[in-house]
Amino acid sequence: MTGQGTMTGKVFNGRYEIKDRIGIGGMAEVYRAQDSTLGRVVAVKVMLPQFAADPSFTQRFRQEAASAANLQSPYIVNVYDWGHDDDTYFIVMEFVRGSDLKTAIQQRGAINQRKAAEIGSQVCQALTVAHNQDIIHRDIKPQNIMVQPDGNVKVMDFGIARAKNSVNDKTSAVLGTAHYISPEQAQGKDLTAASDIYSLGIVLYEAATGKLPFDGPDAVSVAMQQVKDEPTPPSAINPDIDPDLEDIIMVALAKNPQARFATANDMRMALNDYLAGRPVTLPGGAGFTSARTQMIGAPVGVNTAAATAVMGGVAPVDGTQAMPVMHGGATSPSATGSFQATSYRDSHTAPKSKKPLIIAIAAVLAVALIAGIAFALAGGGATGEMVDVPNVTGKTQPEAKSELERAGFELGVVSSTFDENVEPGLVISQDPTGKAAKGSKVNLVLSQGDETVSVPDFYKMTPDQAKAAAEEVGLKAVERESGYSDSVEDGHIMDQSPSAGSSVAKGTEIEYVVSRGTELVQAPNVIGSTEEEAKSKLQAEGFGVDVRHDYSDKDKGTVFKQDPLNDKVKPGSTVKITVSDGPEENEVPDVSSGNMSESKATSTLKNAGFKVSTDSAYSSSVPKGNVISQSPSGGTAVPGSTVTIVISDGPEPTQEPTTPTTPDEPEPTPTPSPDDTDPGADTPDDPDDAQAPAN
Incomplete structure (x- = not known):
């Protein structure tokens, strides 16, 4: 499961x-x-x-x-x-999309120190909001700082934060992660905003150097270092670190809470001053400035045996957990406010005296010996009576502890391991089983559930590449959906869930979104619109407009060309429109000299951009086939249109005049003149005899 x-x-x-x-x-x-x-x-x-x-x-x-x-x-x-x-x-x-700061540090080592300062400033703003409401985070660590794709951060897990004086813990234990807890947190003292500032100092130390200031095999040893050891200056690990940023980090890591920044907002202003190149204001006055950052001396007399007893054995180092209360045999300087001021920049390479360490070890051994003798005299430990050990497998740790104690046993070392067949937090196995001496300790192994792995980053991979990367770490990559992206090319992955760097159980399905490339849209058709109408319509839909003008036979002021017209383009693309200036006015060539043939005149006019219409007329002066006249006349500037030319048909032909006759009527007999009268002829007396028959 x-x-x-x-x-x-x-x-x-x-x-x-x-x-x-x-x-x-x-x-x-x-x-x-x-x-x-x-x-x-x-x-x-x-x-x-x-x-x-x-x-x-x-x-x-x-x-x-x-x-x-x-x-x-x-x-x-x-x-x-x-x-x-x-x-x-x-x-x-x-x-929140993105990955946590811890993942970034693990992948890259030390990150850009200006970026680290920007992250620190934003975390300070988040802490200021919480501290102003009397809420202490108590678990500031890079795992709880999400870096979003835009570079801004989100602080998580205020859900385990505690309002001041809200609820008291019966065991006086505190929640936190050993690598990042403050000295006062490790000692179980009441926490103030200064504890979060210390934890943020460790986060910035790790971000700027790629290493933790304190590390060890278990939570107890790391917590002990937080209380008593001075951190190695960041510049000893990363020589390129800016002195001002180093000072800010070291002030935040002061063992004495009163020597740190008074508020998260003060630390934010110091980081902002560093980022802006201004002089950085640090607590401590003139003496602090002359000695740069002053480190706080280590407290003495920490009871290691007591701390280990509270932990119940070795605890995991990385997770948020209940930390032991570390009561010292002597008063801690963090409680009295007294500490030894040393310049870490001048002294960190000097060999340290082993005398304090020998004294501390002797004190620890002495305390442990005394505690052991007292415990034996009091009759503690196993009695020698052999009794049945309860079977607590499958129970939670609190349930197992309670049942063991009822049977007369003590809870021993609690460890954990991955087991896909047992719910996280339940007991997998115990030692011893069967019978054991009453009063002896029983060790438990708890399940962490499925083994977890870090999710690969699929961004800009192809689906095949993502599936191969997922299979390599025991995960499955499956496509959830597709979407448009201006930054990821078609067919490559633009998003995923869970996000890269997340810890998930083996076998988990990682869903991804495949890019379809940039979403293309079609610009509106504005041909026939006025210039202003076209611009308004295109700009309303987010397009840029490139306006050009040209002659055309369309009405002046109207759009007659558009590019692109019917093709889809990227949103916000520029559309070119051409606005008509009306027909172009050209000078009409003169082809009416009388010496130009029709074909040559037609060619000349068409080459000049005109259409040609022809007519004809007789001319006695212009040879047949040549141009007699034109309209408009040559030399006139007119818009490109039609020129009419008149072609000569040559001279008009001549004709003889004729008298028309009426059909079916006889031709009249001419009347003879007096000179032509025959003397011998009779003059007719009857008018009807004046005309002879038409035979």
């Missing part, structure tokens, strides 16, 4: 549907979920069973989740909701 499988598909409060697990910590698992009410993706943090079953924890959880929900800052992960469902406590938070 997988930790993810136990929750996938579950719906909290009838609203938050669990999709997949995106992370696991020492106290909770985090899942990606869908908020059905608001239709958005959220992150749901579900408390592990062993904590959900602890009444004191759940009481504090309810109060602190409500306090965290009131924190509003662009640099704090928003807490939307929290509740209790089916004996499980959960917190609903903003789903």
Whole structure:
């Protein structure tokens, strides 16, 4: 079984549907979920069973989740909701894309120191908001600082933060991660805002150098170093670090809380001064300036044996956990305010005296010897009576501890390992089993659930590349959907969930989104519109407009060309439009000299951009086939149109005049003149005889 499988598909409060697990910590698992009410993706943090079953924890959880929900800052992960469902406590938070700062440091080592300062400044702003509401984070570490794609950060896990004086822990233990807790936190003292400032100092130290100031094989040894050891100056690890940034880090790491920055806002201003190139203001006055940053001497008399006893054995180093209370045999300088001032820049290479270390070891051995003798005299430990050891496999640690103590045994070393067949937080095995001496210790091994791996970064990979990268670490890559992207080419991955660097169980499905490239859109067709109408329509849809003018036979002022016209383009592209200036006015060639043939005149006019119309007429002066006249006349400037030319048909032909006759009528007989009268002829007396028959 997988930790993810136990929750996938579950719906909290009838609203938050669990999709997949995106992370696991020492106290909770985090899942990606869908908020059905608001239709958005959220992150749901579900408390592990062993904590959900602890009444004191759940009481504090309810109060602190409500306090965290009131924190509003662009640099704090928003807490939307929290509740209790089916004996499980959960917190609903903003789903943040990006990767945590720890992953970035692990992948790159030391990061750019200016970027580290920018991150520190933003974290300081987040802490200022919380501290102003009397909320101490108590677990500032790079795992809780999400770096988003835009470079800004979001601080997470204010859900385990505690409002001052809210709920007292019965064991006086404190929550935190050994590598990043403050000295006062390791000693179980009341915490102030200065504790978060110390933890942020360690984060900046690690970011600027790529290394932690204190490290060890287990949480106890690391916590002891936080209390008593001075950190190696960052410049000894990274010689390129700016002295001002180094001073800011070392002030934040002062053992005495009063020697640190008074507020997170003071630290933010110092970081901003460094980023702006201004003189950096540090606490401590003129004496501090002359000696640069002053380091605080180590406290003495820390009771190592007592600390180990509180831890119950070796604890994991990296996770958030309940840290031991470290009571010293002598008063700590962090309590009295007294400390030895030394210039770390001048003295860090000098050999240290071994005398204090020998004294400390002797003191620890003496305390351990005395404690052992006293314990033996008091009759502690095993009695020698052999009794049955309860079988506590499958139980939570608190349940197992309670059952063992009822049977007369003590809880011994508690370790953990991955086991896909056992729920996280439950006992896998115990030693001894069967019978054992009453009063002896029983060691437990707890399940961490499935083995977790870091999610590869699929960004800009092809699906095949992503599947290969996922399979290499025991994960599965599956396509969720596709979308448009201006920065990722078509067919490559633009997003994924869980995000790169997240810790997930082996076998988890990593969903990815494939880019379809830039989304193309079609510009509106503005041909026939006026210039102003076209510009207004294109700009309203987000396009740029390139206006040009040219002659055309279209109405002046109207758009007659557009590029692109019907093709899809990127949003915001520029569209070229051409506005008509009306027909172009050309000078008409003179072809009417009488010496130009029709074909030559036509060719000349067409070459000049005119159309040609022809007519004809007789001319006695212009040879047949040549141009007699034209309209418009030659030399006239007119818009390109039609020129009419008149072609000569030659001279008009001549004709003889004729008298028309009426058909079917006889031709009249001419009347003879008196001179032609025959003397011998008779003059007719009857008028009817005046005309002879037409025979």
